[in-house]
Amino acid sequence: MAQVTLKDVARAAGVHFTTVSLALRNSPSIPESTRERIRKIADRMGYVANPIYAALTRRRQRSGGVVRPPRLAYLVNRPPELGYRQLPHHPLILKGARRQATALGYELEVLFVDELHYTSEKLAAHLKKEDINGFIIAGFEPGLSGLMLDWSQFSIVKIDSLHREPAVSLVTNDQERILRMVFQKLRGLGYRKIGLAVGRADDACTNRRYTGGWLIEQVRLDPAERVPPLLFPYNPKREDVVQLLRRWGEMHKIDAVISTWNTIDEVLRAAGFSVPDEVAAACLCLGEQDTGVSGAVANLEVVGAQAVSVLAQQIRAGKKGVSQFPTTTLIPGEWRDGNTTPPKHSEQYAEVEA
Structure with a gap:
């Protein structure tokens, strides 16, 4: 209609x-x-x-006829002071979101949700003042600041952040399928004692998609080849990660490790393992700039761009608040060869459809 x-x-x-x-x-x-x-x-x-027209009208009235593009907010809860710009996945997702926002005629404003920048109260006031009626909750991490707004006033899309309210449309890379693809690739290369090492925060904000995919693959193995996942604590120190990785790897005699870190090869070496001679390494979310490490290119720029597209569609349709039937968009990844997973032997693993 x-x-x-x-x-x-x-x-x-x-x-x-x-x-x-x-x-x-x-x-x-x-x-x-x-x-x-x-x-x-x-x-x-x-x-x-039409919320876009209404926002443009208010901007024109306030600026004496000089019209700025309507603005979207991109919310993150890890501020620069806690290393936001050092985490490799954030810049990639944001790059795709900015590019798509510009293509659709929007400005994209990054806002840090925490006590030093924007509390929920300050954020609500800022969004109202700037006529921002749509935002992306982008990769909110457990253990950091939360968000509480009147959801009914906004169009909202999430990137990951599944441990947080509200229940709204989601855009994310397909973590479960990507993990299973990488696992099956390593099996095909001849590795048999394959371990998963990820942070509890990464697993929680994806609603356990990493460990869920892991368990699906583990039940198909001979019990002697099964390896329990290693879940790092929230906000771990590097020395703690190295120690945990060393103990876990030695205990289970791993010959390959899958991780969300694009520096997993360096961390394994710090833990005393020779990569790839002793232990192979594969990353679940490589960016285009990551070279050398094998694993999955997670198309994170596509995730950011798609999140903006879904949000723009909601704004144009006047859809706000929590939906009874929120949509989920899963972005696939693809395997990329590197120098950290050489073939071990010719035995092949029979893949099945996920």
């Missing part, structure tokens, strides 16, 4: 569409009785104001 426009309401009310626009903005230039009649007609017809 076509969306009701200002001109549709104007025809039904027998007035010019500019009169409808003024009436719906409660302009005193239109008599109160006319305003009320037009509002009732608009309500009866199911008219919903």
